[in-house]
Amino acid sequence: MSSRRLSVLGGLLGTAVAAGAGAFAWGSLIERRLFTLRSETVPVLPPGAESIRVLHVSDLHMAPWQRDKQRWVADLAALKPDLVVVTGDNLGHEDGLIGLRRAFEPFRGIPGVHVHGSNDYYGPLRKNWLRYFQRHTGGLPRRSPNLDTAAMDRFFGETLQWKDLNNAVASLDVRGTALDFFGVDDPHIHRDRLDVLTGLIDELRDDQTSDDDTDVSRHVTLGVAHAPYQRVLNAFVTHGAQMIFAGHTHGGQVCVPGYGALVTNCDIPRTKVKGLSVWTHALRSSFLNVSAGLGTSIYAPVRFACRPEATLIKLVAAQI
Numbered sequence: 001m002s003s004r005r006l007s008v009l010g011g012l013l014g015t016a017v018a019a020g021a022g023a024f025a026w027g028s029l030i031e032r033r034l035f036t037l038r039s040e041t042v043p044v045l046p047p048g049a050e051s052i053r054v055l056h057v058s059d060l061h062m063a064p065w066q067r068d069k070q071r072w073v074a075d076l077a078a079l080k081p082d083l084v085v086v087t088g089d090n091l092g093h094e095d096g097l098i099g100l101r102r103a104f105e106p107f108r109g110i111p112g113v114h115v116h117g118s119n120d121y122y123g124p125l126r127k128n129w130l131r132y133f134q135r136h137t138g139g140l141p142r143r144s145p146n147l148d149t150a151a152m153d154r155f156f157g158e159t160l161q162w163k164d165l166n167n168a169v170a171s172l173d174v175r176g177t178a179l180d181f182f183g184v185d186d187p188h189i190h191r192d193r194l195d196v197l198t199g200l201i202d203e204l205r206d207d208q209t210s211d212d213d214t215d216v217s218r219h220v221t222l223g224v225a226h227a228p229y230q231r232v233l234n235a236f237v238t239h240g241a242q243m244i245f246a247g248h249t250h251g252g253q254v255c256v257p258g259y260g261a262l263v264t265n266c267d268i269p270r271t272k273v274k275g276l277s278v279w280t281h282a283l284r285s286s287f288l289n290v291s292a293g294l295g296t297s298i299y300a301p302v303r304f305a306c307r308p309e310a311t312l313i314k315l316v317a318a319q320i
Helices: 003-033 067-079 096-107 129-133 149-159 194-210 230-238
Strands: 036-045 052-057 083-086 112-114 168-174 177-183 219-224 243-246 275-281 284-290 309-317
Touching (some): 036 275, 177 194
Parallel strands (some): 052 083
């Protein structure tokens, strides 16, 4: 090969290396801190119902030193949402609860619901991130939980008075509409118990139909999960969820401009890896909001073409 060709190839290689280094610097130093609030409007409420503002927060992966993220989340309380939905992976360090308290304390008195992600049980590890390009079906980690999940749940439940939806159901009256929730523990590590959930939903609805004061037309059903695996989304639609909240995917975390996410870390289609869409199953459908989340593992602190986000969703009356 001639020296000229070698020079050209060397120049191209140098340009590619420089571009890669620049993209990594942007993603690790700047973009992962460019927190953004996405807004959506979803028509699921009964005719004539007052609108409900829902703040959806996910995948904080909180470490105690992340003060910028803590302040940004705390400032969202100024939006005065009617409801907060938290879809897991809140902890990112053994002392992550310190940061969660700073972030969520201003939301005291605002109704909320939450579920767990795997990182609410297991602290982060260094790993080969190329594994995310493999087919993901989840699985139980080969180690014991090492985070204080119970302390986090006490903060959510006792301090903030938020409802725990880990394989559970709950009801809240918000601005005159009865919101019926069901949720599961993290499907990514097979903690979801859809079999148990079925009975709990039946009991909730039996109690409502036996109550003479219950106006079924005022009820809206919402499903909550961390990881949006298809088996869970399908079950939620079958059980009548009119809207589903999920996280886990990080929106792909490292995306290609004009193409989008390379991986989803579950079996949801790449086109639904983040944002608002419609999930259809067995001739039924539900609105689905998958949050790209606000954090990353402390061992993979980079985002590219996928800014960290929370979502403010305005639920409004459905058109007849």
